[in-house]
Amino acid sequence: MTPAPEHGGDTAPPRRRARRFLRHNGLGLFFLTTFLLALAGQAVAGHAEFNNQLVSDGMAPLDFGAYLASSDFAVDVTENWQSEYLQFFLYIFATVWLLQRGSPESKELDRAGTESDQDQMAGRHAKEDSPRWAAAADWRGLVYSRSLGLVMGTIFLLSWLTQSVAGVAAYNEEQLRRLQAPVSWAQYLSAADFWSRSLQNWQSELLAVASMAVLSIYLRQRGSPESKPVGASDSATGVEG
Template structure:
């Protein structure tokens, strides 16, 4: 196998989802542009070009409001699975392994292996930061995308206000508007439902060959097993 083929194989999951993300984003841009222009015409306004739509607050808020909910989902799941378990789920740790576990279990400090990441070895603040880096990054991306949603949503909301000859609101005022919380909570509830459903359904259902599923013949009560 040549080097290019090996890179594609070794990174297939990330590359596939990255490609699907770009296709979906492009499709959203085209469909959103068509919908936006339909609304413009219905309101007696001129349609806009695709470039103008893609740089508009309307498109921006539609994109980032989904991003923030996705990263919230993973941020909460990463933290929750440290302490909470689900009997029989491959998405859960063993029932008696709640908490942050010992240094020996986590291969940090004197228990680090030669091939462990550099910051797993010292046992000082660097190890503390690295041992929580996934949650920190997911949480930071969630907060940044949520902040971006609030700004883009504020701009889109004020554009609608001005279009209907109503007074615009301040950014702080927009945070108290139903529009902001409707956009936020309609995404949160769907993500939380999906995560909870996955954890519970994986107790009783199987997907052969997937590491997100238990082996087909595993008992329903077997916990933390993957296929």
């Protein structure tokens, strides 16, 4: 039996530690890597499309660095981010109270609501390894117990604000190319362009969440925690594989 290190340090060889790190963080690393690849692909394709539009308007094309710093690239990126975080924000808060019979995306049918401190291992029911703020009986416990939804909602609002600022700049650049008057930020917030960009992303994200909640009642993905066990009843609710 291998003795434990005296000071709690990790004495495994670096290669083994690296493999363990990749194994323990594979899900996050996979999606972060694919996000960066998709962002890079969007930048390359968006740069080509934007320059094609400039050339067709009789203007000089932008180099790649200038495009990355442009309002057009910023608005294209942030309009996708805000819709994703809106999806998670609504999902996190809606699933506190709303149920879907037979879905692993729902809580069990008798557990709607914020649940007791005992169920949530909060306050005086916190465990030794619980986060420090989970045991707090003051504002810290209140904030921490809702921190995931609050952070998701904050990122959504910041992304939406950034989209509106970048969007009005991109919109006014297009207006000037057409020899039309620019608009203010407040005017842009009520413009069809802003709401078209927002709503076309919102509807796709909300449809995807609804599809996941309902299709997971009847369909299975073996080994996935987003699915019920293969042999679970269609009516089993809040059960994960």
